Amino acid sequence: MLDELYREIILDHYRNPRNRGELADADTKVRGNNPICGDEVTLYLKIADGKIDAARSTGNGCSISQASTSMMTQAIVGRSLDDALALIGEVEGMMRGGGVPEGPDLDDLAALEGVRKFPSRVKCALLPWETLKQSIQEYRGT
Amino acid sequence: MLDELYREIILDHYRNPRNRGELADADTKVRGNNPICGDEVTLYLKIADGKIDAARSTGNGCSISQASTSMMTQAIVGRSLDDALALIGEVEGMMRGGGVPEGPDLDDLAALEGVRKFPSRVKCALLPWETLKQSIQEYRGT
Amino acid sequence: MLNEQQIRADFPILSRTVHGKPLVYLDSAATSQKPRQVIEAIVDYYRVHNANVHRGIHALGDEATELFEQARATVAKFINARDPREVVFVRNTTEAINLVARAYGGRVLGPGDEVWTSAVEHHSNLVPWQRIAAERGATTRYFPMDDEQSLPESALEMLTNRAKIVALVHVSNAFGTIHPVERAIAAAHAVGAVVLLDAAQSVPHMPVDVQALDCDFLAFSGHKMCGPMGIGVLWGRLELLEAMDPFLGGGSMIQEVFYDHATWAEPPHKFEAGTPNVADAVGLAAAVRYLESLGMANIRAHERDLVAYGLRALGELPGVRVYGPADPDRHGGVLSFTVEGIHPHDLGTILDQEGIAIRSGQHCCHPAMRALGISGTARASVYLYSLRQELDQLVAGIARAREVFDLA
């Protein structure tokens, strides 16, 4: 069962996080945290014409939260804000037993599917996605 | 067992309380109450040369508290404050299983002995005696 | 209809004796007895699942957390809350009211503002308001009671827009009155006040639907509804809970803590500082399931029948005065009465010798007793396991007391 959680691709994203670091001219900068385990993510987005042009992150936490963050920053660049919101919904759905998201740049995300067998870790996987949702809401001023 | 609690003499003091009413020129006036059952006693004492010259009471409550009050006002008149304090101790002792107080004017008090088999009623019997203790302490300014 | 025999078999304590007589428990308004289903739920929790909650990572912690949050959802559904996050676990009704007084009242009350309660409130719905009002320079005011110890609708006209909070007992523990709270809630909302219902004596005994009532806060205790001691519920509208200050500070109610400040978690956790009483929340959920299996409407019908029977029987006794509404439709499972010539306390002792447990005194309602000019009442209160035959025993016990006091 542990193999389903710690798939090679997750450990790879954990050890070599993509899009890591601050984004100097970010349009949004939002910090999310999980008060119980101490995971934290700060997400920087560059947004133009309703589209995410760049995404970077800082923070620290467990392999799941950090790998999920890394995968997310890969997956969302180039997507419209509405597409990104839909993707958040798909990832949440996957954690509740739905299918894996499909589409360009989304292959890695499927590796998160195994998390749903570990209920106490679902929060870790969703932390960056909740932070993304908040970023979009802040950007849109809602 | 009820006969031991509701002895004839207790019912008599309940129905015909002795020394009932206010005492206009009292040296002490102290109110005691039991917040759970609502029993209350206000005790008026006239004191001279360290001796209780008169005792009267107002208030209301159950047969045990009111009979005990009535008996007490009978028993303490003419006694010195120190004797009264000692008598309080004897009555408390009787409630914990000690003997009955003996001496002039104390015969009726023995009827309270049966109360000790009813733990939740001991408080009722002791209410006037605690009020007496407080009266003496107030009088002595301690 | 309730199956009396089956129900009584569920309550182990009902088969014990007192002073050599079978127990006749007529003190359920003080605390209810517990069915084996509730006792077993607690035992199962401790024997199999026990762990601290919301701190996860291990299987026991996950199980305990799930049981705890399921209990919250069970309670939420029971009172028809919109969202389980509206259910805050506390110790008892008293703590729930203190929480609202401090965390809501402490925020909204200012000089000139008024908190309204009624003349017949339990101390737990008086003292917290007196204290917070005094602290904030606000005033406490009281609806009067009519001669059936019920809230007269005309009194609601006394409300003005100075009223910020109206805190009312739903069913009186002292007199059994089922107050017309729907009208009071509408009147309070009309002047912009929020309404807290002290539902300690309603939620255990009748269907209660927070959305239908349209109240803003509701407080009740597990121990009065077949659940364990040490667990109670504050229900509040989510938007109010979100806007409120926290209550107690500590673990679980925080988002982040720094040396110089802290930020708060969302409701309900914001109000649940420290390790919660998981076992008893699980026990309360078992109690709710037990009550639901019988049906709250059936429970109320059973008690209404007993109250109608008891009102009639007591009313026929010489020297007995029964308080509260004469109409059993407006009278919960509490029979509060006095017997001329016998102090309630004495009556209680004499009945106890017969194995009959009632309560005597002021029932935590000093001001109401003072207003009525009495030093207390005797109170026989029924629940789902009570029987008509037990009320017959009560009546026989009163006759016996009259003998002891040479009144018969």
Place this chain on the structure above:
Amino acid sequence: MLNEQQIRADFPILSRTVHGKPLVYLDSAATSQKPRQVIEAIVDYYRVHNANVHRGIHALGDEATELFEQARATVAKFINARDPREVVFVRNTTEAINLVARAYGGRVLGPGDEVWTSAVEHHSNLVPWQRIAAERGATTRYFPMDDEQSLPESALEMLTNRAKIVALVHVSNAFGTIHPVERAIAAAHAVGAVVLLDAAQSVPHMPVDVQALDCDFLAFSGHKMCGPMGIGVLWGRLELLEAMDPFLGGGSMIQEVFYDHATWAEPPHKFEAGTPNVADAVGLAAAVRYLESLGMANIRAHERDLVAYGLRALGELPGVRVYGPADPDRHGGVLSFTVEGIHPHDLGTILDQEGIAIRSGQHCCHPAMRALGISGTARASVYLYSLRQELDQLVAGIARAREVFDLA
């Protein structure tokens, strides 16, 4: 010496399995497991004696009241209190500290005054002080920790007579440090401050004597000492309790209530508003008797042995850093550590698959973790039922985790 086999047989949960493996419960600092003696005491209370307390007149009420007050006396004797009236029953440590913060701190603190705690406190001993200090215009200050996460004695020189309250953890839940509180108490008294000890992790694990310690308040939780959830204790010097404001308002804590004001009962009832958690107080008393039957000194010796063993075993593992004092005489039953390359949360999940329950994270000590520059630790905590063999399994589990993360 404890009889390990006999003790383990007392704890039903210890024979269960998790993910198909026997449970290895190393999370007792979060909450302890319960022996059958405690579970049975609760069951017996509900099956035989259950009633509300202090409202007397019937046999069940008398029995429940006696059991409740006996429980108070049992707890008082256990910590060597002068008088049972010094023991206030609360829900948990968190509520106890909030009670003191509000009812004592709210009375004595003013602008310019200081409340001192330390850099390694649990949120429950931080947030209540931050809040009351902010409300009263006082300041919170913090003793630093040394590089073994212990309170350095030199720090005590920072106290001046502006310090009104010193609130310190006795044994740290995050690092296991047994702090030199005796010196801190003397130093605080020398400047006229009162001392509250957060004894959540000491009372369950070692002899604690409030008179010998000479502290002013002591707070602890039943659920961490083999007792039920939902019950905790505030001990306070009687004269302080008498001088304090009440905490929650409602039934039982009053002397008399009028429409416009109320007067208060004496301690401890003044602080116990509403129906108390009688069943769990009775359960706590059973837990105290259980602990006393083993002997607190024996329990501490057992844990000291385990900690010495665990410190050695963990210290030999590659990449493992253990926090807290290296000297097992100054180290309670908490082993807090990090493994390079594996986040504590991941370690927790991997160990859980082996049936081993530890806790990972910040242990309600955000500021201390931030000060150490770490995002949390893994924490294995032992109790009287823990075995050396379980620490061996922990060590093997860490090796397994290193494999999963390709570190081995």
